[in-house]
Amino acid sequence: MDKARMWRRGVSPRLWLAGGWLLLALLAAIFAPLVAPQDPLAQDLMLERLPPFWLDGAEPGYWLGTDSLGRDLLSRLIFGGRIAFIVAFAAAIAACLVGSTLGLIAGYFGGWADRIISRIVDIWMAFPPVLFAILLVAVLGTGLSSVILAIAIIDWTRFCRVIRAEAMGQSRMDYVENARIAGYGRIGIMLREVLPNVVPSIVALLSLEMGIAVIVEAILSFVNLSISADDPTWGGIIAEGRLSIHQAWWVLVFPLITLILTVLSFSQFGEALKARFDPVLR
Amino acid sequence: MTARIFHREYEPRAPAKIYMLLQRFLIRLATMLITLFGVAVVVFVVIRVAPGDPIAMMLPPGATDADIARLRALYGLDKSIVEQFFIWLSGVVRGDFGTSISLRQDVLGLVFNRLPATLELAIVALVMAVAIGGVTAILGARERGTAVEAGIDIASGAALSIPDFLWGLVLILLFGVLVPIFDISGRVSPQLDLPFVTQFYFFESLLRLRFDLTWDLLKHMLMPAVALALPLAAIISQLLKQSLKEVLDLDYVVLARVKGFSETQVILREALKNAALPTLTLVGVQFTFLIGGTVIVERLFSYEGLGNMAIDAVINRDLPLIQGIVLVFALLFVLINLAVDMMYALLNPRLRHG
Numbered sequence: 001m002d003k004a005r006m007w008r009r010g011v012s013p014r015l016w017l018a019g020g021w022l023l024l025a026l027l028a029a030i031f032a033p034l035v036a037p038q039d040p041l042a043q044d045l046m047l048e049r050l051p052p053f054w055l056d057g058a059e060p061g062y063w064l065g066t067d068s069l070g071r072d073l074l075s076r077l078i079f080g081g082r083i084a085f086i087v088a089f090a091a092a093i094a095a096c097l098v099g100s101t102l103g104l105i106a107g108y109f110g111g112w113a114d115r116i117i118s119r120i121v122d123i124w125m126a127f128p129p130v131l132f133a134i135l136l137v138a139v140l141g142t143g144l145s146s147v148i149l150a151i152a153i154i155d156w157t158r159f160c161r162v163i164r165a166e167a168m169g170q171s172r173m174d175y176v177e178n179a180r181i182a183g184y185g186r187i188g189i190m191l192r193e194v195l196p197n198v199v200p201s202i203v204a205l206l207s208l209e210m211g212i213a214v215i216v217e218a219i220l221s222f223v224n225l226s227i228s229a230d231d232p233t234w235g236g237i238i239a240e241g242r243l244s245i246h247q248a249w250w251v252l253v254f255p256l257i258t259l260i261l262t263v264l265s266f267s268q269f270g271e272a273l274k275a276r277f278d279p280v281l282r
Numbered sequence: 283m284t285a286r287i288f289h290r291e292y293e294p295r296a297p298a299k300i301y302m303l304l305q306r307f308l309i310r311l312a313t314m315l316i317t318l319f320g321v322a323v324v325v326f327v328v329i330r331v332a333p334g335d336p337i338a339m340m341l342p343p344g345a346t347d348a349d350i351a352r353l354r355a356l357y358g359l360d361k362s363i364v365e366q367f368f369i370w371l372s373g374v375v376r377g378d379f380g381t382s383i384s385l386r387q388d389v390l391g392l393v394f395n396r397l398p399a400t401l402e403l404a405i406v407a408l409v410m411a412v413a414i415g416g417v418t419a420i421l422g423a424r425e426r427g428t429a430v431e432a433g434i435d436i437a438s439g440a441a442l443s444i445p446d447f448l449w450g451l452v453l454i455l456l457f458g459v460l461v462p463i464f465d466i467s468g469r470v471s472p473q474l475d476l477p478f479v480t481q482f483y484f485f486e487s488l489l490r491l492r493f494d495l496t497w498d499l500l501k502h503m504l505m506p507a508v509a510l511a512l513p514l515a516a517i518i519s520q521l522l523k524q525s526l527k528e529v530l531d532l533d534y535v536v537l538a539r540v541k542g543f544s545e546t547q548v549i550l551r552e553a554l555k556n557a558a559l560p561t562l563t564l565v566g567v568q569f570t571f572l573i574g575g576t577v578i579v580e581r582l583f584s585y586e587g588l589g590n591m592a593i594d595a596v597i598n599r600d601l602p603l604i605q606g607i608v609l610v611f612a613l614l615f616v617l618i619n620l621a622v623d624m625m626y627a628l629l630n631p632r633l634r635h636g
Contacts (some may be wrong), residue, residue, distance in 0.1 A: 047394035122313070123320035128613040135604060138596045139328055200604050215445050219578050222447075223593055238451065242582070245459055245466075256451050258445055267443040 014089040015272045018265035029081035037061050038072035040232045045070050049248040054274055065250045067240050076232035077258055083233050087147055087217040092209040094152035099159025100202050107167025108190045124157045133216055137225045144227050147220055151213050159205055166198045204274040211266030218259055303627055310623055316614045321612040326367050330600050380602035392408060398481035399469055400587035404573045406503055407510035415518025421527035424545050441516035446575040450509035450582040464500045467584035504584045510575050514568050521564055525557035567623025570615040600608035
């Protein structure tokens with residue numbers, strides 16, 4: 001299959017690039033106070049809308065330029081990465097725990113459990129996700145934990161749908177029947193036999209979900225509903241950039257590149273993991 | 283019971299088929315109503331659990347307690363949650379979605395005023411997605427195994443991984459700022475005089491042959507539509523190409539090739555018909571995702587649609603309006619799924635013959 005060839009030849013360097021970017025961004029975020037050249041909140045109207053370093057009028061120390069309040073863009077991006085990664089990890093793991101558990105139960109036990117869980121998933125799928133997220137954060141109040149909770153509440157269905165289908169497939173396999181004949185309990189089989197076989201899908205989905213969580217956080221802070229408006233977030237910087245697009249394009253371009261690289265990296269990881277664990281493609 | 287009807291040999295085929303479709307339709311309709319009821323419950327619970335008093339925000343400073351109580355009673359906020367829900371639900375069933383708190387207008391009227399703008403945008407985006415996805419799939423299938431196919435794979439991979447929100451921003455930078463050929467905000471130039479009777483400006487301008495207006499509308503609509511279309515185009519491209527490549531190895535297609543048809547003719551005349559069905563089902567589900575994407579994309583382009591109004595409603599804590607908008611979106615989603623399901627049942631030969 002051509003995909004298998006692609007995996008052997010093409011994906012590995014891309015995977016290295018993706019991993020390199022994520023590691024770089026993550027380290028910068030963790031060590032933000034050490035790495036950031038300026039205070040991300042310091043306003044200086046003398047330094048407003050400085051262009052990035054290769055253009056005329058740039059100031060040393062403000063590598064990517066400044067926004068309309070004279071705040072250093074690079075430092076804001078680095079600090080914004082903290083929020084992005086916290087949300088990515090926490091929200092994706094929370095969504096994964098809820099969704100995978102329900103999906104496993106629905107897929108393995110079937111019957112009423114499946115009917116109820118599937119109906120709830122149907123109801124969830126009838127919501128426009130972005131609107132649902134905005135509504136939840138408005139209701140829960142802005143703040144980091146609200147954003148994480150909102151994303152988890154919305155996106156658990158992504159895990160549930162896939163894991164349900166996989167667990168359903170697994171539970172029809174011979175080895176499950178054999179385990180039952182050998183006298184294992186239903187919950188024991190689910191956890192010890194079925195779960196390990198769906199873990200690869202869970203891991204791949206987790207990586208994809210992290211990219212999605214980064215985007216949703218950016219969207220929420222874009223409409224000014226993420227954390228407090230003062231803290232730098234990627235979406236918040238984009239909102240500023242959208243406003244001053246004709247005066248200072250760099251305020252929009254750099255966070256956009258950052259977001260695109262991050263999302264592509266997470267999805268590359270997810271795809272690669274999926275291909276790696278998929279017995280057909282392997 | 284149904285099985286017996288099917289197996290009676292003297293039963294004519296056509297009524298059995300209609301019966302089967304009708305049965306399928308009714309089952310889907312019932313699940314759809316349950317889903318909608320669930321959506322109503324979830325929205326209602328989410329909003330009423332919310333801290334913060336919407337009434338307090340409507341009153342001028344110095345309002346007395348009596349004023350507040352009167353207003354609460356006016357909006358039914360003084361009753362129990364269950365009572366409030368059923369009052370609201372019975373209203374919704376009768377088409378009464380209540381009055382918007384921030385805009386002081388009938389919610390249904392507000393929603394219907396904005397819905398056409400969103401539908402137009404979504405439909406234009408869908409058409410673009412099908413066109414782009416279809417053409418690249420056919421091209422990729424024709425040039426399978428070449429650099430062209432590899433290029434299409436990479437492009438569709440990127441189009442799929444980058445969400446509509448980011449595509450919108452990229453397009454704003456490219457065609458709004460770098461090469462400013464399109465408008466990056468609004469639905470139509472404000473100085474224009476619009477002779478329309480419906481809110482479907484784009485479609486109506488086409489029908490009235492007012493192509494000057496069509497062009498202005500299109501200049502505003504094109505970028506948000508492309509942003510929404512790209513991820514869906516990528517999915518269509520990938521799936522349709524895969525199905526085409528599978529079909530292209532089948533005997534009847536090989537036969538057409540032997541008969542001397544060119545590869546493009548083989549694909550268009552023989553393969554496409556049979557490869558399109560799995561894509562059709564997928565497009566239905568993905569179309570609801572596309573409509574969900576209009577919320578943020580409309581915001582990004584200040585396009586005056588339902589999604590943009592929804593975000594304002596959330597920021598203003600306008601409960602009746604939020605409920606109305608979310609329910610209309612949900613209704614739209616389940617109706618699309620129902621339509622796709624019925625279409626699939628009609629077109630799929632395996633289901634068609636029971």
